[in-house]
């Protein structure tokens with residue numbers, strides 16, 4: 001018996017944080033979640049799997065229009081033509097309460113109940129699938145605790161959308177523990193919700209396949225599903241298969257040897273070429289971080305817009321237009337500040353005061369205290385997701401201090417102050 005375990009497809013979710021600029025691969029990226037789902041269907045057909053499991057968050061939220069449902073329906077029909085059944089549970093993003101539009105799916109698709117744990121048996125495979133979807137967005141009960149014990153003489157699979165005992169960057173939903181899952185006596189727990197791939201344990205297996213397509217800069221690297229093979233009641237193979245059609249990556253460029261802005265461009269070009277090679281020439285969205293103590297520091301900071309555009313042109317040039325620079329961060333430091341003349345003493349003092357901000361624990365604490373009220377009033381939606389605002393995090397204050405330093409430098413240098 002062979003099956004595919006996937007989760008968190010977030011069909012038609014926008015890929016966030018991409019600024020449009022000339023030469024960026026807009027069209028290729030817009031339909032990425034759909035193309036990744038097509039790859040999943042293709043894989044199911046070529047591997048002739050016995051069934052497909054989708055462990056929650058198939059949709060990103062309520063459909064904008066019926067096209068999302070129609071697209072899914074067409075993909076499910078393709079699987080029906082191959083004789084492949086699909087078992088689905090809803091997650092926090094596509095909880096029953098979140099979805100207002102409905103389309104009847106072809107009859108090979110089974111959505112498990114959101115009111116109680118449901119068991120589906122396929123006797124010719126000796127298979128029992130247990131699962132329960134989300135009725136509402138924030139499920140804080142341990143859903144798994146209500147699942148039935150394993151059916152004897154069956155291969156038992158638990159389908160569950162959960163954060164387990166907590167996973168960084170993911171809301172705590174349907175929390176449970178490995179121990180609680182193991183107590184059910186199942187052979188394979190097909191989990192969803194956590195977008196980073198993780199084999200929590202083997203025999204019995206507890207697995208997060210991760211999402212099938214990265215959607216922002218915190219979802220870097222290859223994405224896809226698990227192809228699982230069972231023989232005589234035992235799992236003999238759990239293999240990750242890539243399905244994504246574009247990738248996210250971070251390029252850290254050391255500008256330490258650069259004397260001028262052009263040298264920084266050359267260093268970035270090398271690093272971006274490596275990333276292209278590592279990702280098999282797939283379209284890429286890349287965050288570039290220029291680091292290091294460098295003589296080019298002042299040139300970069302005196303005209304960041306120009307150098308950002310230079311870097312974007314480099315990316316378009318080396319990739320033939322399949323690479324998108326999501327964000328460019330200049331985090332370089334002045335290489336020659338110790339040789340500044342007496343005239344600039346006031347400026348140096350100003351800069352070191354601002355630089356001292358991020359390293360001064362007392363100041364950071366004071367800033368966090370000042371932000372506490374605001375943090376409590378911040379709407380919940382702003383505290384999660386890719387562009388989350390964390391006013392209780394010292395890193396936020398440190399980053400803000402770094403931003404202040406850069407803006408000051410930029411303004412002062414652009415204003416033609418003599419150093």
Ligand SMILES: [Mn+2]
Nearest residue numbers: 057091092193
């Ligand atoms: Mn989820």
